[in-house]
Amino acid sequence: xxxxxxxxxxxxxxxxxxxxxxxxxxxxxxxxxxxxxxxxxxxxxxxxxxxxxxxxxxxxxxxxxxxxxxxxxxxxxxxxxxxxxxxxxxxxxxxxxxxxxxxxxxxxxxxxxxxxxxxxxxxxxxxxxxxxxxxxxxxxxxxxxxxxxxxxxxxxxxxxxxxxxxxxxxxxxxxxxxxxxxxxxxxxxxxxxxxxxxxxxxxxxxxxxxxxxxxxxxxxxxxxxxxxxxxxxxxxxxxxxxxxxxxxxxxxxxxxxxxxxxxxxxxxxxxxxxxxxxxxxxxxxxxxxxxxxxxxx
Amino acid sequence: xxxxxxxxxxxxxxxxxxxxxxxxxxxxxxxxxxxxxxxxxxxxxxxxxxxxxxxxxxxxxxxxxxxxxxxxxxxxxxxxxxxxxxxxxxxxxxxxxxxxxxxxxxxxxxxxxxxxxxxxxxxxxxxxxxxxxxxxxxxxxxxxxxxxxxxxxxxxxxxxxxxxxxxxxxxxxxxxxxxxxxxxxxxxxxxxxxxxxxxxxxxxxxxxxxxxxxxxxxxxxxxxxxxxxxxxxxxxxxxxxxxxxxxxxxxxxxxxxxxxxxxxxxxxxxxxxx
Amino acid sequence: xxxxxxxxxxxxxxxxxxxxxxxxxxxxxxxxxxxxxxxxxxxxxxxxxxxxxxxxxxxxxxxxxxxxxxxxxxxxxxxxxxxxxxxxxxxxxxxxxxxxxxxxxxxxxxxxxxxxxxxxxxxxxxxxxxxxxxxxxxxxxxxxxxxxxxxxxxxxxxxxxxxxxxxxxxxxxxxxxxxxxxxxxxxxxxxxxxxxxxxxxxxxxxxxxxxxxxxxxxxxxxxxxxxxxxxxxxxxxxxxxxxxxxxxxxxxxxxxxxxxxxxxxxxxxxxxxxxxxxxxxxxxxxxxxxxxxxxxxxxxxxxxxxxxxxxxxxxxxxxxxxxxxxx
Numbered sequence: 001x002x003x004x005x006x007x008x009x010x011x012x013x014x015x016x017x018x019x020x021x022x023x024x025x026x027x028x029x030x031x032x033x034x035x036x037x038x039x040x041x042x043x044x045x046x047x048x049x050x051x052x053x054x055x056x057x058x059x060x061x062x063x064x065x066x067x068x069x070x071x072x073x074x075x076x077x078x079x080x081x082x083x084x085x086x087x088x089x090x091x092x093x094x095x096x097x098x099x100x101x102x103x104x105x106x107x108x109x110x111x112x113x114x115x116x117x118x119x120x121x122x123x124x125x126x127x128x129x130x131x132x133x134x135x136x137x138x139x140x141x142x143x144x145x146x147x148x149x150x151x152x153x154x155x156x157x158x159x160x161x162x163x164x165x166x167x168x169x170x171x172x173x174x175x176x177x178x179x180x181x182x183x184x185x186x187x188x189x190x191x192x193x194x195x196x197x198x199x200x201x202x203x204x205x206x207x208x209x210x211x212x213x214x215x216x217x218x219x220x221x222x223x224x225x226x227x228x229x230x231x232x233x234x235x236x237x238x239x240x241x242x243x244x245x246x247x248x249x250x251x252x253x254x255x256x257x258x259x260x261x262x263x264x265x266x267x268x269x270x271x272x273x274x275x276x277x278x279x280x281x282x283x284x285x286x287x288x289x290x291x292x293x294x295x296x297x
Numbered sequence: 298x299x300x301x302x303x304x305x306x307x308x309x310x311x312x313x314x315x316x317x318x319x320x321x322x323x324x325x326x327x328x329x330x331x332x333x334x335x336x337x338x339x340x341x342x343x344x345x346x347x348x349x350x351x352x353x354x355x356x357x358x359x360x361x362x363x364x365x366x367x368x369x370x371x372x373x374x375x376x377x378x379x380x381x382x383x384x385x386x387x388x389x390x391x392x393x394x395x396x397x398x399x400x401x402x403x404x405x406x407x408x409x410x411x412x413x414x415x416x417x418x419x420x421x422x423x424x425x426x427x428x429x430x431x432x433x434x435x436x437x438x439x440x441x442x443x444x445x446x447x448x449x450x451x452x453x454x455x456x457x458x459x460x461x462x463x464x465x466x467x468x469x470x471x472x473x474x475x476x477x478x479x480x481x482x483x484x485x486x487x488x489x490x491x492x493x494x495x496x497x498x499x500x501x502x503x504x505x506x507x508x509x510x511x512x513x514x515x516x517x518x519x520x521x522x523x524x525x526x527x528x529x530x531x532x533x534x535x536x537x538x539x540x541x542x543x544x545x546x547x548x549x550x551x552x553x554x555x556x557x558x559x560x561x562x563x564x565x566x567x568x569x570x571x
Numbered sequence: 572x573x574x575x576x577x578x579x580x581x582x583x584x585x586x587x588x589x590x591x592x593x594x595x596x597x598x599x600x601x602x603x604x605x606x607x608x609x610x611x612x613x614x615x616x617x618x619x620x621x622x623x624x625x626x627x628x629x630x631x632x633x634x635x636x637x638x639x640x641x642x643x644x645x646x647x648x649x650x651x652x653x654x655x656x657x658x659x660x661x662x663x664x665x666x667x668x669x670x671x672x673x674x675x676x677x678x679x680x681x682x683x684x685x686x687x688x689x690x691x692x693x694x695x696x697x698x699x700x701x702x703x704x705x706x707x708x709x710x711x712x713x714x715x716x717x718x719x720x721x722x723x724x725x726x727x728x729x730x731x732x733x734x735x736x737x738x739x740x741x742x743x744x745x746x747x748x749x750x751x752x753x754x755x756x757x758x759x760x761x762x763x764x765x766x767x768x769x770x771x772x773x774x775x776x777x778x779x780x781x782x783x784x785x786x787x788x789x790x791x792x793x794x795x796x797x798x799x800x801x802x803x804x805x806x807x808x809x810x811x812x813x814x815x816x817x818x819x820x821x822x823x824x825x826x827x828x829x830x831x832x833x834x835x836x837x838x839x840x841x842x843x844x845x846x847x848x849x850x851x852x853x854x855x856x857x858x859x860x861x862x863x864x865x866x867x868x869x870x871x872x873x874x875x876x877x878x879x880x881x882x883x884x885x886x887x888x889x890x891x892x893x894x895x896x897x898x
Binding site: 033097117122126215229267271 | 300301302304305306308309312313315316317318319320322323326374375376378379381382386388392394395396397398399400401402403404405406407408409411412413415416419431432434435436438440442443444445446447448450451452453462478481482484485486488489492495496498512513516517520528529532535536539540543
């Protein structure tokens with residue numbers, strides 16, 4: 001067969017595995033065990049609250065209206081700000097780690113494993129260990145005081161610093177693993193070519209490494225930002241529960257406030273906002289990935 | 298890839314240290330005589346001895362491992378397939394599916410838990426290991442899709458196309474070219490999925506039934522009231538156990554792995570001479 | 572087999588599923604029961620009474636016994652989730668002290684048997700604080716700013732400031748609640764954090780010198796820090812009673828009743844209380860415990876209130892709580 005015939009054949013051949021069969025198993029699972037339950041909750045969000053919990057029949061939009069109150073919007077804003085900050089710090093700290101792992105030949109598996117190892121202990125136990133380190137009478141303050149650096153213990157625990165540390169600590173692998181997966185495929189020939197052509201290290205980094213790592217950076221950022229919005233235990237345990245995050249608010253509605261519909265409505269409002277942000281950033285990625293870059297060589 | 302520059306290794310090293318500092322503390326306190334992890338009052342193995350009598354902790358560990366492994370395997374398969382479809386194919390509703398994949402990640406856990414519980418009750422599915430696994434697969438698919446997708450985006454497609462042109466059918470090309478190259482992404486996604494499953498509390502406690510408590514559910518109570526060093530002891534055992542496991546697996550992989558993979562990857566692009 | 576709630580139940584089943592708070596039983600009770608009655612017990616634990624209620628209201632089944640908090644019993648009764656107790660199998664309930672019978676959430680004792688009780692007051696380090704606290708107002712004073720905590724619980728925090736101004740902890744009066752909110756926000760500036768059970772470690776270490784805390788937890792912490800004292804403020808506080816109840820969907824109702832009756836024996840009740848550090852509602856158990864939590868004296872009883880379910884006003888309280896936390 002001539003080369004041209006082969007190329008034409010490859011381009012027009014029907015895929016062995018139909019798109020439908022690729023999507024079916026996972027898609028069906030998500031529909032059954034996520035979309036359907038969410039539809040149930042969507043229904044609940046427009047019903048009346050039961051006096052002692054649960055829902056009562058009747059259609060109402062009052063719960064969505066209630067969420068538009070400045071009090072709750074402030075909670076949403078504050079949660080988003082914390083998540084964005086945590087994402088930024090995770091990126092700053094996680095990128096070097098991912099790079100280190102991707103560049104390492106012999107120790108790669110070990111380094112990868114060491115990133116996730118702390119997370120195979122219980123979240124609470126890790127957090128209490130952090131409390132132990134950060135307390136007024138904790139390890140860090142004791143060391144600083146015995147070294148004479150400070151006279152009185154510094155308030156490290158129950159501060160924004162503690163909450164940020166806890167969030168970054170909890171989400172770092174989410175940032176490291178996708179960036180690593182992206183960087184690992186980085187062709188060293190590209191960097192060498194850039195070097196040969198006279199590009200300095202900084203330019204090589206910004207011009208070659210960053211763009212190629214971009215999908216991983218985006219994935220990592222989304223994997224940190226999105227779940228961070230729903231988290232609240234870190235703020236409770238390390239921040240002294242002084243603030244209420246969206247996660248606290250929703251949790252409270254299903255428990256002490258006995259207001260399931262409002263909890264569902266608040267959740268959907270937050271999900272909608274975050275979904276818009278995610279779709280916008282995905283559009284960013286698609287624009288970045290134009291046809292000329294396919295099979296980036 | 299070339300070795301990373303010095304400053305990168307410097308920052309990376311510091312981060313690793315900080316990451317493991319709380320873990321070191323927790324291991325240390327599994328040997329502390331005091332019950333409250335407040336200060337060091339003496340060395341003891343009592344907490345490890347106490348573990349022998351805690352059948353609930355071992356049962357919880359067994360359940361967590363079972364659910365974790367099962368849900369990771371299934372979610373990784375499903376998630377990888379979806380990622381392939383999103384990255385390599387064009388179909389209506391593609392953008393919507395991309396967004397949908399993120400929704401489980403932002404939904405507050407109590408919403409996911411309660412909604413699944415209601416579904417199980419309405420459908421008459423009894424609560425137990427099965428319902429926990431179903432729930433874990435559901436939220437893990439998203440993690441896998443995102444990680445594998447990022448990997449696919451950066452992959453060189455020349456090798457795949459070359460294999461197709463040279464006569465390989467799509468399945469062979471996938472098996473010998475795409476899959477090995479995709480492997481780090483799949484492994485990263487699976488690692489993440491297992492971690493999420495192993496550590497989950499809220500969703501698990503809502504959809505679990507009598508006698509199906511996972512380790513976090515058993516441990517939560519012990520820790521919320523007063524971090525009992527018994528918890529530190531079992532956490533240390535888990536850490537040591539998984540470390541040994543991974544070390545063993547790495548050893549096994551090292552003996553044959555990389556060379557074989559390279560051979561497979563090149564085999565598709567070169568005329569076979571056997 | 573007759574379902575739970577029937578007057579007469581079938582023979583004792585071979586299994587029993589208990590769902591209780593963690594750390595809320597003595598370790599020998601379950602094995603003892605299993606041996607005597609030939610029943611295999613599955614014992615699961617939870618960490619939040621409210622999550623228990625949500626889980627049951629969402630339809631979870633399979634549990635024969637659960638232990639809800641004082642007022643969440645009302646929510647469970649009103650949503651039809653509890654079975655009436657079959658009293659003919661509970662002859663040991665004569666051991667329940669009179670002060671714990673006929674409580675507001677179950678006046679006829681048709682659904683509940685009290686499990687443990689306790690009080691919410693103030694724990695403090697007598698070696699680090701010169702003057703003993705006397706009132707909930709201590710949280711409004713700058714003297715111990717940064718060294719005090721309150722419980723991370725909407726009912727406990729708002730309730731404390733309601734009592735401070737002479738209102739009931741079950742008040743749904745918007746004016747009283749607005750006043751409590753003002754006080755709570757003012758106090759927040761003096762608080763180190765809102766901490767529940769984990770505050771014990773900090774009290775022992777001395778990071779926290781004064782904390783709103785339950786008496787049983789204070790007793791537990793005192794074992795490692797003898798300088799820890801507990802008091803009930805002058806304005807009064809909360810008396811809470813956790814109850815054993817049988818869900819309507821219980822698959823093994825007879826075994827559940829036998830277990831309840833078993834724990835009503837004085838020696839068993841004494842063992843449970845000794846382990847948990849909380850009060851036993853069993854009058855026979857008192858003489859069997861070393862250092863029992865004494866029943867509230869009449870003067871204390873007069874200052875103690877039992878929490879009631881707030882009904883529709885729960886949403887109002889939640890809004891106040893959100894405002895306090897967002898301030």
